[in-house]
Amino acid sequence: MSNPLTMKSFLTAFGLSAAAIAAQPAFALDQVTYGTNWLAQAEHGGFYQAVADGTYKKYGLDVKIVQGGPNAANRALLIAGKVDFYMGGQLGDMDARKEGIPLVSVASIFQKDPQVLMAHPDAGIDKFEDMTKLTTIFMGQEGFSTYFEWMKKHYPGFKEDQYKPYTFNPAPFIADKKSAQQGYLTSEPYEIEKQAGWKPKVFLLADAGFAPYSTMITAMQKTVDEKPDMVQRFVDASLEGWYNYLYGDNKAANDLIKKDNPEMTDGQIAFSIAKMKEYGILESGEAATKGIGCITDERYKKFFDEMVSIGVEPKDLDYKAAYTTKFVCKGVGMALKK
Incomplete structure (x- = not known):
């Protein structure tokens, strides 16, 4: 027969071990960092949602969002290996490959870049091409060297002498009825209506034909090659986060956004x-x-060809190295849409 004392000691020891094991997580979460391209806002909402509602944890990830902003250098942090993913864009990814930097985008959250041009509501500007009649277009240098070149090619009548630098102050545009101003669909129109008391006419460049992928999930090639399972889980969890943010209860995500960016308001988020x-x-x-x-080869190539045609990208650029389609276009998260 077994010694009762020995058996009791064994069971006690086993019970303690079982309790200790039960207290541990089922598995260790992978630590992941995602650097955004600006201060926290609704345009980043799906990522904050996946943090707030536990979707990342469900996929075995412990995700930290590294907020961008005027003094942030999150793209440089990605290149240096300090963050795992960055909120890139098609132009930036192609430029990186042109510079020999092995960035690769694995998903494109925005199918349409939210870049817009705005005009006064009573200036007779009803179509995109009507802006050729304006005397001034306020835009940044980057826009002047990319989409304005594209505009001049596809909409004859736009001229370089219309260009004036945009200093992130809408006052000159508000004061000049014969001007247009660049902006972000989800931001500047809201602010201008608050300041001026009227709604600007808004023209989305993507709907006019200038259509890069944007708000992407971009990684280093090494990460994609060596950690494809982690990449897939981060992509899938982020997509679920976006469907939940757009169609579910997003209060907790918005609270996190306002915590990171205290100047953000509920009104701006809703807009x-x-x-x-x-x-x-x-x-x-x-x-x-x-x-x-979703990212497709046809769509990516179309924009690349447009940039080649206006001299922004070289014809011999290996643009296909700047993205991959293997992690997306699988309908992940669509069932969450209500």
């Missing part, structure tokens, strides 16, 4: 979400049927 839905920023084109985040 941004409404505009993203209205204009199909996330859900249009292939993403409407294959899910948020």
Whole structure:
């Protein structure tokens, strides 16, 4: 027979071990960092949602969002290996490859870049091409060297002498009825209406034909090659986060956004979400049927060819190295849409 004392000691020891094991997580979460391209806002909402509602944890990830901003250098942190993913864009990714930097985008959250031009509501500007009649277009240097070059090619009548630098102050535009100003669909129109008391006419460049992928999930090639499972889980969890943010309870995510960016308001957040839905920023084109985040070879090549035609990118650029389609277009998260 077994010695009762020995058996009791064994069971006690086993019980303690079982309790200790039960107290541990089922598995260790992978630590992941995602650097955004600006201060926290609704345009980043799906990522904050996946943090707030536990979606990342469900996928075995402990995700930290590293907020961008005027003094942030999150793209440089990605290149240096300090963050795992960055909120890149198609132009930036192609430029990186041109410079020999091995960035690769694995998903495109925005099918339409929210870049817009705005005009006064009573200036007789009803179509995109009507802005050729204006004397001034306020825009940044980056826009002048990219989409304005594209505008001049596809809409004859736009001229370089219309250009004036945009200093992130809308006052000159508000004061000049014969001017237009660049902006972000989800931001500047809201601010101008608050300041001026009227709604500007808004023209989305993507709807006019200038259509890069934007708000992407971008990684280093090494990460994609060596950690494909982690990349897939981060992409899938982020896509679920976006569907939940757009169509579910997003209060906790918005609270996190306002914690990171105390100047953000509920009014601005609501405006941004409404505009993203209205204009199909996330859900249009292939993403409407294959899910948020979709990237296709045909669409990517079309924009690359446009940039070659205006001299922004070299014809011999290996643009295909700047993205991959293997992690997206699988309908992940679509069932969450209500």
